[in-house]
Amino acid sequence: MKIWVNGRLRAADDARVSVLDHGLTVGDGIFETVRTDGGRPFALTRHLDRLTRSALGLGLPAPDLDVVRRACAAVIEANPAALGRLRITYTGGISPLGSDRGTAGPGLVVALGEVTRRPDTTAVITVPWTRNERGALTGLKTTSYAENVVALARAHERGASEALFANTVGRLCEGTGSNVFVVLDGQLHTPPVASGCLAGITRALAVEWAGAQETDLPFDVLDRAEEIFLTSTLRDIQAVHRVDGRELPGGPGPVTAKAMRVFDERAADDLDP
DSSP: OOETTTTTTEGGGOOOTTTTHHHSOOOEEEEEEEEEEETSSHHHHHHHHHHHHHHHHOOOOOOHHHHHHHHHHHHHHOOOOOOOEEEEEEEEOOOOOSOOSSSSSSEEEEEEEEOOOOOOOEEEEEEEEOOOOOTTTTTTSOOOHHHHHHHHHHHHTTTEEEEEETTSSSEEEEEEEEEEEEETTTTEEEOOGTOOOOOOHHHHHHHHTTTTTEEBGGGGGTTOSSSEEEEETTTEEEEEETTTTTTTTTOOOOOHHHHHHHHHHHHHSSSSO
16 A cells, blocks of 8 residues: 655555644544545545635645645555545644644645445444534534544444434434435435534535435434435445334335435536536
8 A cells, every 4th residue: 555645655654644743642633535436536626625624624724735636646546446435634733742733734644445335225323422513623524533433333333334413402413424314204304514514525415416405303303214314425325224223114215215326327427526
């Protein structure tokens, strides 16, 4: 594996960042995950736009997107993969041991790992912890992911691939690394960004291509939704067949199946929508 670290490609065993990097010491960084298919990144422009929004929201300098694009191209070329996870990480750089940032400038790491296609359906659980829809990091894709690590570990312990959060006022929000959609009376809904969820790239495309409504939803909507599906970069659209102890009808339901078909068709027609 070849990894881009602060200006050039390095072999994986030589791909090092300082132990004083603020992304390591205090989680002061942002990232994007981009799907690659046969060496071609999907929706890269949207991901880079969000990278910039997250950087500015965190108070980091805007990344040089020409440099990021060159790094992505170099990593993709150096690591052939049929289906890949391209990870772009942008950090506060070398800093003092504390919350103050240093003056060395930000760090950039780009890596790619091969992945397999996800199953068409999955199980999820709900967790008692909440998303803070009013927090300083709300809506930013930061490297402060420990909360997600804890929730996802619980999901795996219970035979699920994802954990779903409410926000602080009991409204449906998101998963650890996904957005959630529900079908009510045959209509497709997803929580608005104001709920505290990440403005997912796949979420936005699913809203546009499948005609979903952004709706403020109570958390217990999961107990009565006719269909549920998740969206994320590596899931695309994935149906949910179980939430906690509730079994949904087997296989993707009709609304979900249509959304999956439309997404696959549109994504195949345009790699950078």
